[in-house]
Amino acid sequence: xxxxxxxRVAAGLALVVVxxxxxxxxxxxxxxxxxxxxxxxxxxxxxxxxxxxxLGLDQPMVERYWHWLTDAVQGxxxxxxxxxxxxxxxxxxxxxVTLSIVLAALLLxxxxxxxxxxxAAVRRGALDQLVQLLAVVGFAVPSFLVALVLxxxxxxxxxxxxATGYIPLADSASGWLKSITLPALSLAVGxxxxxxxxxxxxxxxxxxxDYVRTLRARGISERSLLFRHALRNAAPAALTxxxxxxxxxxxxxxxxxxxxxxxxxxxxxxxAGSQGDTPVVMGVVVVMxxxxxxxxxxxxxxxxxxxxxxRVG
Amino acid sequence: xxxxxxxxxxxxxxxxxxxxxxxxxxxxGGATGGTLTLAPLVQAQPWDLADAGLGNNTQYYQPVYxxxxxxxxxxxxxxxxxxxxxxxxxxxxxxxxxxxxxxxxDGTALDAAAVKANLLHTKDGTNEAAGQLKGISxxxxxxxxxxxxxxxxxxxxxxxxxxxxxxxxASPKAITAxxxxxxxxxSGPYTLDKSATTTGSTYxxxxxxxYWNKAAFPYDKIVLKPLxxxxxxxxxxxxxQINGAVLTNAKNVAPAKxxxxxxTKYTSGDVEGLYIWDRAGxxxxxxxxxxVRQALNYAFDRETIVKTxxxxxxxxxxxxxxxxxxxxxxSLDSKxxxxxxKAKQLLAEAGYANGFSVTMPDFSAVFPDQQxxxxxxxxxxxxxxxxxxVPTDQVLxxxxxxxxxxxxxxxxxxxxxxxxxxxxxxxxxxxxxxxxDPKLEALIGKAQAATGAAQDSLFKEINxxxxxxxWNAPWDSVQNNYATSKNVTFTPQQxxxxxxxxxxxxxx
Numbered sequence: 001x002x003x004x005x006x007x008r009v010a011a012g013l014a015l016v017v018v019x020x021x022x023x024x025x026x027x028x029x030x031x032x033x034x035x036x037x038x039x040x041x042x043x044x045x046x047x048x049x050x051x052x053x054x055l056g057l058d059q060p061m062v063e064r065y066w067h068w069l070t071d072a073v074q075g076x077x078x079x080x081x082x083x084x085x086x087x088x089x090x091x092x093x094x095x096x097v098t099l100s101i102v103l104a105a106l107l108l109x110x111x112x113x114x115x116x117x118x119x120a121a122v123r124r125g126a127l128d129q130l131v132q133l134l135a136v137v138g139f140a141v142p143s144f145l146v147a148l149v150l151x152x153x154x155x156x157x158x159x160x161x162x163a164t165g166y167i168p169l170a171d172s173a174s175g176w177l178k179s180i181t182l183p184a185l186s187l188a189v190g191x192x193x194x195x196x197x198x199x200x201x202x203x204x205x206x207x208x209x210d211y212v213r214t215l216r217a218r219g220i221s222e223r224s225l226l227f228r229h230a231l232r233n234a235a236p237a238a239l240t241x242x243x244x245x246x247x248x249x250x251x252x253x254x255x256x257x258x259x260x261x262x263x264x265x266x267x268x269x270x271x272a273g274s275q276g277d278t279p280v281v282m283g284v285v286v287v288m289x290x291x292x293x294x295x296x297x298x299x300x301x302x303x304x305x306x307x308x309x310x311r312v313g
Numbered sequence: 314x315x316x317x318x319x320x321x322x323x324x325x326x327x328x329x330x331x332x333x334x335x336x337x338x339x340x341x342g343g344a345t346g347g348t349l350t351l352a353p354l355v356q357a358q359p360w361d362l363a364d365a366g367l368g369n370n371t372q373y374y375q376p377v378y379x380x381x382x383x384x385x386x387x388x389x390x391x392x393x394x395x396x397x398x399x400x401x402x403x404x405x406x407x408x409x410x411x412x413x414x415x416x417x418x419d420g421t422a423l424d425a426a427a428v429k430a431n432l433l434h435t436k437d438g439t440n441e442a443a444g445q446l447k448g449i450s451x452x453x454x455x456x457x458x459x460x461x462x463x464x465x466x467x468x469x470x471x472x473x474x475x476x477x478x479x480x481x482x483a484s485p486k487a488i489t490a491x492x493x494x495x496x497x498x499x500s501g502p503y504t505l506d507k508s509a510t511t512t513g514s515t516y517x518x519x520x521x522x523x524y525w526n527k528a529a530f531p532y533d534k535i536v537l538k539p540l541x542x543x544x545x546x547x548x549x550x551x552x553x554q555i556n557g558a559v560l561t562n563a564k565n566v567a568p569a570k571x572x573x574x575x576x577t578k579y580t581s582g583d584v585e586g587l588y589i590w591d592r593a594g595x596x597x598x599x600x601x602x603x604x605v606r607q608a609l610n611y612a613f614d615r616e617t618i619v620k621t622x623x624x625x626x627x628x629x630x631x632x633x634x635x636x637x638x639x640x641x642x643x644s645l646d647s648k649x650x651x652x653x654x655k656a657k658q659l660l661a662e663a664g665y666a667n668g669f670s671v672t673m674p675d676f677s678a679v680f681p682d683q684q685x686x687x688x689x690x691x692x693x694x695x696x697x698x699x700x701x702x703v704p705t706d707q708v709l710x711x712x713x714x715x716x717x718x719x720x721x722x723x724x725x726x727x728x729x730x731x732x733x734x735x736x737x738x739x740x741x742x743x744x745x746x747x748x749x750d751p752k753l754e755a756l757i758g759k760a761q762a763a764t765g766a767a768q769d770s771l772f773k774e775i776n777x778x779x780x781x782x783x784w785n786a787p788w789d790s791v792q793n794n795y796a797t798s799k800n801v802t803f804t805p806q807q808x809x810x811x812x813x814x815x816x817x818x819x820x821x
Contacts, residue, residue: 030704031704031707032704033707033710036709036710037709038440039439039440039441040366040368040440040441040444043440043441043742044444044447044742045713045742047439047443047444050439051439051440054439082356083358083359084359084364084494085513089512090512090513093512094513097514151544151545151548155552156551156552156572162552163545163548163549164538164548164549164552164554165514165549165554168511258542259545259548260545261540261546261548262514263514263539267541268513271356274705
């Protein structure tokens with residue numbers, strides 16, 4: 001298992017380097033002019049040239065990349081060209097916002113999709129059809145629309161929860177929970193729909209298996225049968241969907257963060273990308289790729305726990 | 314056990330919604346004291362004034378840094394840190410007397426030496442505020458409360474600029490130590506409360522107990538929450554989380570009003586329309602003929618464009634100068650009333666009876682309605698527009714490099730001299746093909762050296778000449794809607810993209 005994990009970590013590091021290099025090259029090839037954007041439309045050409053030199057944009061791209069890489073491996077991701085803020089500090093401020101809503105959405109998805117999927121597979125009939133209908137609807141409705149409706153109805157009209165903004169967990173646990181609930185729900189709807197369908201399908205297959213019939217014949221309780229045996233065998237497929245959902249949720253967070261005025265990594269990535277703020281874009285990319293790698297490794301370990309046969313190699 | 318824990322957390326998340334009550338941390342500006350919460354449209358730029366931007370960025374700097382002058386809502390220059398000032402006969406030496414006894418929050422005295430250090434430091438920067446000080450050739454300190462700014466040439470906008478970010482003063486001790494990157498150190502009415510500030514989402518400013526003019530700032534606390542999304546701004550206003558913000562989307566005005574918010578329309582300081590860069594006809598020969606440029610002006614139904622493409626947020630005009638400035642002449646707005654037949658006639662007289670073709674940058678990603686109106690109305694008089702697809706972040710660079718003969722554009726237009734410097738003079742940045750008109754250059758030279766009513770008269774003369782020569786075909790002076798909650802009032806500020814914080818007061 002240790003060798004297996006070590007290999008995956010090494011592959012993950014290689015992936016981070018490859019993607020970071022590609023991103024830096026793409027940022028250099030876009031032809032954007034961050035110096036002009038920083039100093040504004042009224043600045044003279046001399047001011048733009050001075051800002052370009054200050055940012056190091058007058059140096060060859062390879063040289064700039066080498067500087068960035070050597071600093072990055074020492075933990076220095078540079079400073080934002082636009083705000084002057086340290087990229088590391090900026091990520092430390094924004095990552096908790098995005099991770100809070102994404103992890104809460106993932107948790108909601110895992111719990112609710114399991115409950116819905118298992119109930120549909122076991123009860124079948126009208127409940128099954130209802131769950132499938134809800135899943136189709138939930139999958140079809142875009143998260144930004146859910147976010148808009150939740151923000152206006154629950155945040156503005158009813159005033160139950162904040163319509164915008166984020167409160168750090170360290171400041172107030174209840175405030176944090178209130179501030180992430182609507183964004184997390186908005187994100188979770190699609191993920192719940194997709195994962196519930198997967199859990200239902202896997203459970204239906206497993207419940208038809210011979211060993212389930214045998215267990216029933218031996219008189220094992222229905223609860224034990226469902227949750228100790230059937231769900232454990234149906235879980236890997238659901239886990240795969242959830243892992244993919246995680247990556248999708250991070251992407252979906254971009255829109256949800258905008259609607260709820262959250263200063264997360266998603267909104268940061270889009271604004272930095274459109275401005276050509278290379279240090280911020282690189283920081284965001286490295287961190288997000290690292291998170292995806294970690295999630296995938298965790299998923300592999302979870303597979304191994306659920307099914308010892310896959311631990312080999 | 315694991316199952317129970319997961320379920321409990323999920324239920325808590327779902328039910329927390331109904332159990333936790335209102336999330337509003339609304340500003341409580343009902344009386345003197347309390348909190349004013351505003352939502353700037355942009356993220357904060359660095360605290361070091363050498364890296365400071367202008368426009369929407371100014372609200373971040375106003376709480377912590379005091380400026381040499383105070384600009385009134387009608388754009389008059391008033392005393393602030395500076396109590397007296399005068400120019401010499403050549404308008405190149407500005408002698409200023411400073412208020413005494415003012416200290417920065419780190420205990421350093423705010424004296425003439427501190428002002429000199431600031432002006433030179435900001436001037437050496439590379440951002441927008443620095444650009445307004447480039448004409449300063451030196452600063453002479455006479456004594457602790459008197460200094461003289463030396464200019465390489467008269468700058469009619471200098472006093473006004475010194476009442477904004479360019480004239481804000483930071484602690485020279487912090488400048489020398491390079492600590493402004495981690496937070497501001499000024500002498501302003503407030504200080505940044507770092508413990509209640511999260512960079513990028515919430516900036517909290519609390520009163521500076523040593524501030525000399527506390528009465529001008531009624532709020533005990535200012536909170537700035539940058540929000541860039543129009544929907545998030547509207548929701549934050551309606552739910553009472555913020556007290557004021559610009560409504561960038563005209564469609565949000567009706568729901569804002571129905572929620573009891575007060576909407577104030579004001580001139581943003583931008584003028585939009587068709588800007589003609591190739592007035593000498595170097596790229597498109599037709600544009601070198603004044604009749605063709607006048608035809609382009611007659612082609613536009615400005616009132617309809619404002620109504621349909623702008624949601625009413627604009628004041629139709631044929632002038633590039635701000636309506637609040639002394640260069641503006643109301644009668645000029647009726648010079649080119651919508652008349653496509655006359656436009657075609659002028660084109661025919663100039664030898665372009667079948668119109669002509671022109672390539673312009675494609676602005677459909679950011680200004681789709683404006684571009685659609687423009688291309689249609691130009692097509693109606695026979696001008697065929699070929700749109701060049703270019704990434705949004707590269708448009709400015711290409712326009713400034715003189716790649717296009719004309720284009721849709723929104724350009725800042727504040728004080729007359731600023732506008733002339735920005736887009737009229739031969740060397741102006743936004744005269745990218747450097748149209749050279751000796752008569753115009755002579756008028757600009759006279760206006761620069763003049764003062765008072767004589768200068769205003771020359772500004773009007775320049776404006777009239779530009780409209781007659783159809784240098785551009787502007788459509789409207791852009792207007793913004795500013796929404797405020799019932800417990801807050803504010804006064805719009807001429808020549809400012811957003812109202813300064815000192816223009817806000819508790820209602821009643």
